[in-house]
Amino acid sequence: MRVTFLGTGTSQGVPVIACGCEVCTSADPRDKxxxxxxxxxxxxxxxxxxSGPDFRYQMLRAKVQRLDAIVFTHEHKDHVAGLDDIRAFNYKQRGxxxxxxxxxxxxxxxxxxHYIFRExxxxxxxxxxxxxxxxxxxxxxxxxFTPIEVMHYKLPILGFRIKDFTYITDAKTISEAEKEKIRGSRILVVNALQKEEHISHFTFDEAIAFALDIGAEKTYLTHISHRLGKHAEISETLPAGIELAYDGLELDIG
Incomplete structure (x- = not known):
């Protein structure tokens, strides 16, 4: 099984529109x-x-030639807005x-x-x-796919475990019962929005603490804001076995 990170940014993406911070103006492709x-x-x-707002470009960039299914974590715009662009796969696959x-x-x-579901x-x-x-x-x-319920502030949303790989985004809290579904994963992906406290997302420190508690061989941080900092600089501060994900990163999972 191969996993490709199509996107690793938060709801506004990085760079953020009209922002001139050092992350948004960085020349490092890992900061895009x-x-x-x-x-x-x-x-x-x-x-x-x-399938967020960037779905069309993500499919083109990754040269995806076939799509069998989309699985949704929750209904927020940055996770569903690109659904209309499955039309290209409908046409090519004739179904x-x-x-x-x-x-x-x-x-x-x-x-x-609404137009998709009309009679x-x-x-x-x-x-x-x-x-x-x-x-x-x-x-x-x-x-x-094993669903894992996490709380996005007061909204229950879904992460998923597939084989020894677990993917979680937009989490702020996770119950002990749901953590048990994650334990034993060899590879963990979890959101790490920024360093400052946030009402509905793990902070950088909270994500690291969660990763160390789960104890996967490798953890990748995703759903990253421009407020976290530059990829290269933040990477130097991470514990062993934890890395920042970036767009286009590919993982081969047995």
């Missing part, structure tokens, strides 16, 4: 962060977790794309993309098959 999303390729299936989301997220999609299907609109997540493990082909 699209909205958070990953691509999973394995067991003859190609799956994206979240609908499977979409996995819980009932609350589905309701948000039906409001945001009258306008020619060329996205074609999708909705699958409802209830909190139990589910399969996409031979890949088994």
């Amino acid at each position: 962060r699209l909205r958070t999303s990953i691509l999973i390729e394995g067991e003859q299936k190609v799956v994206v977790i979240d 609908a794309i499977d979409v996995y989301a819980d009932a609350r997220v589905q309701e948000a999609l039906k409001k945001e993309f 009258f299907k306008y020619p060329g609109i996205p074609q999708l098959n909705l699958h409802t997540l209830y909190g139990d493990p589910f399969n996409i082909g031979k890949l088994t």
Whole structure:
């Protein structure tokens, strides 16, 4: 199984519009962060977790030629806004794309993309098959996804474990029961927004503490704001086994 980081930025991305800070003006390509999303390729299936506003460009940049499914963590704009662009895959593959989301997220999609779900299907609109997540493990082909509930302030959202890989974004708190689903992961991805306290996201220090508690062989930090600092400088401060993810990073997972 291969995992590619399509985006590692927060809701505004990096650089932020009209910002002249040292991170937003950095020449290091690792400081250019699209909205958070990953691509999973394995067991003859190609799956994206979240399709944010940068989805079209992410697919082009990563040269994705096929897409079997999108799995949604939650309904916020930076995670769903690019859904319309599955049309290209509909056309090429001559069929609908499977979409996995819980009932609350589905309701948000039906409001945001109302034209997709109308009885009258306008020619060329996205074609999708909705699958409802209830909190139990589910399969996409031979890949088994185990949902992990985390709290994004007061909003319950989903992370996912696939084999020895766990992906979590937009978390602020995680219960001990849900942590048990994560333990034993060889590779962990978790959000680390900024150094300052935030109401709905792990801070840099909170993400590191969480990673050390889980004890994965390797942890990658994602959903990173321009406020965290430059990739090269922050990387020098990280404990062994913890790294900043960056757009385009690829991981090969057994």
